[in-house]
Amino acid sequence: MSDDLFRYVLRLADDHLILGQRLGEWCGKAPSLEEDLALANIGLDCLGQARALFTYAGKVEGKGRDEDDLAFLRPEREYCNALLVEQPNRDFAWAIARQFYFSAFMLPFWRAMGKSTDDDLRAIAAKAEKEVAYHLRHSAEWVIRLGDGTEESRRRMIAALEELFIYTGELFEMDDVALAMVSEGVAVDASELRDEWRRTVDGVLSEAHLTAPEAAYDQTGGREGRHTEHLGHLLSELQYMQRAYPGLEW
Amino acid sequence: MTETTPLWEVFIRARNGLNHKHAGSLHAADAELALQAARDVYTRRGEGQSIWVVRSSDIVASDPQDKDMMFEPTATKIYRHPTFYEIPDEVGNM
Numbered sequence: 001m002s003d004d005l006f007r008y009v010l011r012l013a014d015d016h017l018i019l020g021q022r023l024g025e026w027c028g029k030a031p032s033l034e035e036d037l038a039l040a041n042i043g044l045d046c047l048g049q050a051r052a053l054f055t056y057a058g059k060v061e062g063k064g065r066d067e068d069d070l071a072f073l074r075p076e077r078e079y080c081n082a083l084l085v086e087q088p089n090r091d092f093a094w095a096i097a098r099q100f101y102f103s104a105f106m107l108p109f110w111r112a113m114g115k116s117t118d119d120d121l122r123a124i125a126a127k128a129e130k131e132v133a134y135h136l137r138h139s140a141e142w143v144i145r146l147g148d149g150t151e152e153s154r155r156r157m158i159a160a161l162e163e164l165f166i167y168t169g170e171l172f173e174m175d176d177v178a179l180a181m182v183s184e185g186v187a188v189d190a191s192e193l194r195d196e197w198r199r200t201v202d203g204v205l206s207e208a209h210l211t212a213p214e215a216a217y218d219q220t221g222g223r224e225g226r227h228t229e230h231l232g233h234l235l236s237e238l239q240y241m242q243r244a245y246p247g248l249e250w
Numbered sequence: 251m252t253e254t255t256p257l258w259e260v261f262i263r264a265r266n267g268l269n270h271k272h273a274g275s276l277h278a279a280d281a282e283l284a285l286q287a288a289r290d291v292y293t294r295r296g297e298g299q300s301i302w303v304v305r306s307s308d309i310v311a312s313d314p315q316d317k318d319m320m321f322e323p324t325a326t327k328i329y330r331h332p333t334f335y336e337i338p339d340e341v342g343n344m
Contacts, residue, residue, distance in 0.1 A: 032255065034276050034287035041290050138286055145279060 004180045006061045007080070008187055009121070010070070011223055013053035014081035017071055018231070019102065020046035021238050022089060031092050038138060039095065045131040049124065056120045072242040076232050077225040084167035086222070086231040090160070093146055093153070097160035100139035104200040105171045106132045108193045117185035140204045147208025154210075161205070162213045169218025171197075177223075257306040258284040260291075262298040270302050278303075 023043030030036035054067035084102055089095050110132055113125035146157040172190045174182070181187030198212075205212050221227070241248055255277040261270035273292045278284035284303040292298065312320060324330070 032277060034278060034291055037294070038287065038290040041294065134289075141282055141286065145283070 002060055002062070004177045005118075005186065006057055007177045008181045009053055009057040009060060011080045011082075013050050013057055013070065014079050015085050015102075016046040016050035016053065018079070018081045018234065019085035019098075020044070020050055021234055022085065022087075022098070023095070025089055026095065035092075042099065042135050042138070045128075045135065049128050049131070052124045052127075056124070068242075072239050076227060076235055079227065079231060079235070080223050080225055081231075082167070082170050083219055083222040083228055084164065084170065086228060086234060087164060087167060088230050091156055093156040093160040094164070096139050096142045096146065097157070097164050099135060100143050100204070101164060101168050101201070102171075103132050103136035103139055105168075105190075105193065105197050107136050108196045109188050109190065112188040112193070116187070121186065136200075143204050143210075144208040147205070147210045157208070158210060161210065165213040166215045166217065166219045168197075169215060170220040170222060173220055173223065175223060255279050258288075258303045259306050259309060260284075260288040261302040261304070262288075262292055263300040264297060265299060270300065273297075275306060
């Protein structure tokens with residue numbers, strides 16, 4: 001039970017750490033000052049959620065690892081985030097599409113987590129739900145404006161939505177760990193969120209005069225630590241300080 | 251840049267019962283994005299309960315060159331200040 005719970009919470013924590021790092025990469029480089037702050041704000045929300053989740057995961061594991069140990073001192077194959085969140089910022093449309101797909105999933109996810117039998121997860125969910133509601137609104141408004149904007153913004157929005165679509169199926173994946181947690185009343189059955197996610201995505205895309213992509217297949221593996229080539233590069237930056245100067249504090 | 255993202259003025263109300271106060275300005279493509287940008291730029295530290303955004307070009311401002319004509323004459327009309335009136339004790343605080 002506690003090993004499954006550890007893995008389950010760690011997955012959630014990794015999702016938010018990695019996405020937060022990706023969003024942080026925009027700091028100082030976003031298309032406008034306003035969007036620079038917006039993306040950094042969303043990144044900080046993700047980081048805050050990750051911290052709470054890592055701290056809880058460390059407590060569940062019971063081996064004395066704290067949030068920093070879990071965030072900074074694991075090799076790539078031990079990260080179990082979904083592949084979607086590690087995808088790079090090819091352009092602004094990629095960042096928006098990634099956020100939109102993910103937030104459209106996390107909003108009903110945290111809502112459902114509000115009914116968990118686990119006190120810590122319920123408390124984290126209550127805070128996260130409000131934050132994610134804004135992430136979804138912000139990214140959806142950009143999908144509409146880029147999709148229904150200029151010829152170039154439309155072309156880039158379509159490309160990002162299509163290329164990232166194969167990573168969305170993994171969000172709904174239910175393996176033994178997740179199923180065990182569902183049977184305990186702790187976890188959310190992600191597979192049940194698919195219809196709502198699809199309705200959200202279709203609704204926004206039709207407002208943007210775009211057609212929703214179809215995936216030929218789902219690219220998965222992140223939950224078992226099999227990542228795309230992008231995660232290693234992200235981690236080398238994320239972990240640099242602790243790898244170069246172990247135990248450094250400031 | 252300013253063609254697609256015009257300037258907006260941002261007004262924030264810090265608490266219920268207070269007025270919206272001018273907080274600054276920003277660039278945004280339309281009203282909805284201006285509201286979101288205002289939230290992200292000006293309410294990061296719990297400054298707000300409510301936001302107004304107004305297109306800067308929709309604000310009609312007095313001409314600084316008219317300052318003397320507009321505001322100078324009131325300087326000599328001190329009787330417009332209520333400080334000359336004796337307030338009866340029964341009135342209490344005003």
